[in-house]
Amino acid sequence: MSHSETDKPQVAEAEVYTASVITVSDRCSHGEREDASGPALVELLGERGYRVVSTRVVPDERPQIEAAIREAAAGDVALVLTTGGTGFSPRDVTPEATAAVCERMAPGIPEAMRAASMAITPHACLSREAAGILGRTLVVNLPGSPKAACENISAVIGPMAHGLRILRGGPADCAAERP
Numbered sequence: 001m002s003h004s005e006t007d008k009p010q011v012a013e014a015e016v017y018t019a020s021v022i023t024v025s026d027r028c029s030h031g032e033r034e035d036a037s038g039p040a041l042v043e044l045l046g047e048r049g050y051r052v053v054s055t056r057v058v059p060d061e062r063p064q065i066e067a068a069i070r071e072a073a074a075g076d077v078a079l080v081l082t083t084g085g086t087g088f089s090p091r092d093v094t095p096e097a098t099a100a101v102c103e104r105m106a107p108g109i110p111e112a113m114r115a116a117s118m119a120i121t122p123h124a125c126l127s128r129e130a131a132g133i134l135g136r137t138l139v140v141n142l143p144g145s146p147k148a149a150c151e152n153i154s155a156v157i158g159p160m161a162h163g164l165r166i167l168r169g170g171p172a173d174c175a176a177e178r179p
Contacts, residue, residue, distance in 0.1 A: 017078035017164050019050045022068045024084035024094050029059040037083040040146035048157055060085050065097035073137035078164050080137055084144035086128045094141050095130035102132025109140055109156050116155035136168055
């Protein structure tokens with residue numbers, strides 16, 4: 001029995017999503033320390049098929065963090081990753097800035113990141129990351145350490161692609177996609 005080309009299953013090409021990486025750090029923004037987390041995330045995103053269209057370093061100042069997130073979303077990027085400002089320091093205000101600009105929160109993303117990170121360090125429960133949606137853009141906060149930022153986003157990057165597909169106007173038949 002021979003099969004023609006039309007009998008073969010069609011494989012859809014993976015969507016290439018755009019991304020922006022925002023490093024939140026007083027020291028990096030003042031040139032006192034080199035940003036290591038931003039470049040690590042850019043590399044990871046590139047390896048996962050994302051096209052990083054912008055990177056930015058801002059100080060731990062809510063108005064500047066909010067403006068950077070809004071600007072990235074206004075450019076219609078699919079994903080904004082922030083790194084830094086998620087701890088207990090009085091200057092760590094990234095989650096508050098994220099909540100202030102997002103229209104809808106996505107609490108399952110940081111919950112999953114913290115759960116995965118708890119297998120690595122008990123300090124993971126101290127991270128205050130947030131995630132939310134601004135227009136057609138998903139915003140996800142990550143820790144400031146390059147290692148922790150990459151571990152956290154790696155824990156959720158697979159499911160996030162499904163969420164981005166729906167957020168960006170793709171098919172929303174979730175039940176049909178389950179194994």
